[in-house]
Amino acid sequence: xxxxxxxxxLNATVCIGESRLDEEVEHxxxxxxxxxxxxxxxxxxxxxxxxxIQTIRTCDMASLDIIVVVRNKKVxxxxxxxxxxxxxxILSCPYSMxxxxxxxxxxxxxxxx
Amino acid sequence: xxxxxxxxxGDFVNAGKASSSVKKxxxxxxxxxxxxxxxxxxxxxxxxNAIAHAYGGKVLVDIESDKIKMVVADKGPGIPDIALAMxxxxxxxxxxxxxxxxxxxMGLPNMQKNVDKLNVxxxxxxxxxxxxxxxx
Numbered sequence: 001x002x003x004x005x006x007x008x009x010l011n012a013t014v015c016i017g018e019s020r021l022d023e024e025v026e027h028x029x030x031x032x033x034x035x036x037x038x039x040x041x042x043x044x045x046x047x048x049x050x051x052x053i054q055t056i057r058t059c060d061m062a063s064l065d066i067i068v069v070v071r072n073k074k075v076x077x078x079x080x081x082x083x084x085x086x087x088x089x090i091l092s093c094p095y096s097m098x099x100x101x102x103x104x105x106x107x108x109x110x111x112x113x
Numbered sequence: 114x115x116x117x118x119x120x121x122x123g124d125f126v127n128a129g130k131a132s133s134s135v136k137k138x139x140x141x142x143x144x145x146x147x148x149x150x151x152x153x154x155x156x157x158x159x160x161x162n163a164i165a166h167a168y169g170g171k172v173l174v175d176i177e178s179d180k181i182k183m184v185v186a187d188k189g190p191g192i193p194d195i196a197l198a199m200x201x202x203x204x205x206x207x208x209x210x211x212x213x214x215x216x217x218x219m220g221l222p223n224m225q226k227n228v229d230k231l232n233v234x235x236x237x238x239x240x241x242x243x244x245x246x247x248x249x
Contacts, residue, residue: 034214038154039223050214057129058214061136061157063150078126 001025001107003066003089006045009103010068010093015075017066017089025066028109030101034058044112047104049097051075056082065089070097114138118172120163120187125213128164131172132157135183138176144249152181152247155227158220159185159243165210166190167240180229183245191237199225199233 004021007014014021027044031037037046037058045066048055051073059067065088069075072094083090093100105111116138118131136153144152156172163170167189175182192198199221206216225231230246 032214033217035158035217035219035223037214038158039219039226052213053126054128054213054215057133057157061129061132061150061153063146 001109003091005107006068006104006109007091009107010091010095010100012068012091012093015069015090015092016080016083017087017091020087020089023089026110027112028068028101028104029112030097032097037062037064040064040112042112045109047097047100049073051079053079053082055079056088059088060086067091068093068100070095070100114176116174116176118174120160120167120170120172120185122164122167122169123209124164128161128213129157131160131174135174135181139181142176148247148249151227152183155224155245155247156183156185158224159183159245161213161215162220162243163187163189163241165206165215170240178249180246180248183247184242185245186240186242188240191239192233192235192241193237195233195235 025045029044030047032050043063046064047068049070051069056079067090069092132153139149167187170187173184201222202218204216204218210216228245229248232244235241
């Protein structure tokens with residue numbers, strides 16, 4: 001599934017990463033706990049309700065570069081600036097974590113575990 | 114190559130700056146991406162710990178031809194029982210730390226998983242020093 005299709009499915013706004021929307025995504029991981037994200041060996045798309053500068057830094061350290069923020073949380077300018085350095089994609093969707101994950105799973109996005 | 118960074122108490126906005134800078138250096142040195150990830154995840158966990166629990170500290174990094182040595186030394190309350198702190202799920206983090214997505218008691222165990230050598234020394238009321246090494 002492409003990021004463009006994911007953005008449409010989740011009714012999401014593309015905060016950054018417009019040029020990468022034709023990339024395919026296979027796996028996703030959902031967590032608000034950055035400590036948990038830091039234990040991942042793989043590099044899935046992250047679905048999260050935690051929307052602050054540490055979300056971006058954690059993804060940078062864990063080599064994750066696609067983030068879906070749920071519940072329309074405000075992605076701030078400093079987050080965008082940091083994400084830009086690492087060529088990340090950030091989508092922001094209005095849905096709850098539960099609904100976003102349900103839609104993604106139903107559309108064929110696979111879990112890690 | 115020697116690098117030094119200062120960590121400021123409670124400065125979550127800048128948490129990870131040292132790790133991010135080390136990541137850039139290692140990438141420039143063409144270190145294998147899997148090893149870079151192990152190094153920066155461990156260092157980031159240590160950096161966040163120093164910011165979350167202590168009153169500031171230093172991050173010292175030495176990159177050699179076959180390994181990286183990292184020391185995160187803080188001035189702080191110290192850890193009364195290191196063995197207990199190494200247990201997954203044990204945490205003394207404040208709510209503010211948890212709001213940032215940390216404080217689940219996974220930091221020290223995750224450092225252990227990612228490095229080849231880990232040594233934690235601590236004196237209550239003085240501070241904690243975390244020494245880590247990762248072989249290239």
